[in-house]
Amino acid sequence: MSRPPGGEEWTAVLDALERGLESFPPAVVAPPALGPIPPALRSRARRALQRMGEVQATLERRRDDIGRELVALTAARAAQARIAAAGSGKPVPQFLDRRA
Numbered sequence: 785m786s787r788p789p790g791g792e793e794w795t796a797v798l799d800a801l802e803r804g805l806e807s808f809p810p811a812v813v814a815p816p817a818l819g820p821i822p823p824a825l826r827s828r829a830r831r832a833l834q835r836m837g838e839v840q841a842t843l844e845r846r847r848d849d850i851g852r853e854l855v856a857l858t859a860a861r862a863a864q865a866r867i868a869a870a871g872s873g874k875p876v877p878q879f880l881d882r883r884a
């Protein structure tokens with residue numbers, strides 16, 4: 785079967801892109817300038833682009849979750865420091881409601 789010009793190069797780029805998206809953390813390297821995607825590979829490239837969007841959304845959610853936990857941890861440490869400075873001496877249990 786005859787491949788269009790650039791088809792082999794684009795196939796290699798899409799292979800590497802798909803492997804990178806399946807790893808954690810995702811590792812995606814910008815492809816070299818290869819020209820237009822051959823028509824036979826466009827649906828595969830669309831799927832890879834959609835997967836990139838899904839991976840980006842997942843990473844953004846994880847980043848937001850980590851940010852909330854860091855804010856809660858900072859507040860808990862500040863409260864603990866205030867209690868220690870007040871000389872209460874009693875340990876105060878700390879619970880982090882992750883459902884909030």
